[in-house]
Amino acid sequence: MPSPAPEPSPLRRSADDRRAQLVQIGLELLPTTPVQELTIDEVARRAGISRSLLFHYFATKRDYYTAVTRAAADLMWEHLMSRPGTSQEQQVTGILDRYVAWVETYRETHLAFVRGAAGGDPWVAEVYAETRDRLVDVALEALGLPDDALRRQLVLAWFAFTEDLVGQWTRDPTTMSRDELLALLRDVLDRLTTHGA
Numbered sequence: 001m002p003s004p005a006p007e008p009s010p011l012r013r014s015a016d017d018r019r020a021q022l023v024q025i026g027l028e029l030l031p032t033t034p035v036q037e038l039t040i041d042e043v044a045r046r047a048g049i050s051r052s053l054l055f056h057y058f059a060t061k062r063d064y065y066t067a068v069t070r071a072a073a074d075l076m077w078e079h080l081m082s083r084p085g086t087s088q089e090q091q092v093t094g095i096l097d098r099y100v101a102w103v104e105t106y107r108e109t110h111l112a113f114v115r116g117a118a119g120g121d122p123w124v125a126e127v128y129a130e131t132r133d134r135l136v137d138v139a140l141e142a143l144g145l146p147d148d149a150l151r152r153q154l155v156l157a158w159f160a161f162t163e164d165l166v167g168q169w170t171r172d173p174t175t176m177s178r179d180e181l182l183a184l185l186r187d188v189l190d191r192l193t194t195h196g197a
Helices: 015-029 040-047 051-057 061-080 088-105 107-118 122-143 149-171 178-195
Strands: none
Touching: 015 040, 015 051, 015 061, 040 051, 040 061, 061 088, 061 107, 061 122, 088 107, 088 122, 088 149, 088 178, 107 122, 107 149, 122 149, 122 178, 149 178
């Protein structure tokens, strides 16, 4: 009589599960460590696997960093989006408020993301551009503006201004109150998009 098949080890994971676990470890480290500074040895140690096994799931360090960056961008996206049924006015105000909170929590990581894209790092730039485009789409829809080249340029310019100002404010929040910051950002957006009308 043949022996019953052995039970799978509880530590054995599918390839997809293991990749998801490794990306999750990267996400957990991001509040204190920019993605470019994550060490493969530390990630592997936390996962309970060898460094060489990590490269079984991600061919290169860059592939791993790209996966973590994309996952972080998706999390930011989910964090920023409004609930269905939110009014246009509340959508814009809510996205701004949640963006400031995101940068407060992940300041160094977010700045590294922005600087990496500006510095021409291809894998960061690709994810950054995708995230920006999605946010422009949402902003234009929330503001009730047509999606044309001029409006997209203006909203992209406003995002660049917002990233810089919020980054500076989180470093020194004594320059203005949070409410003043949000009001200023909204005022600049309204002025830019009105100018483009």
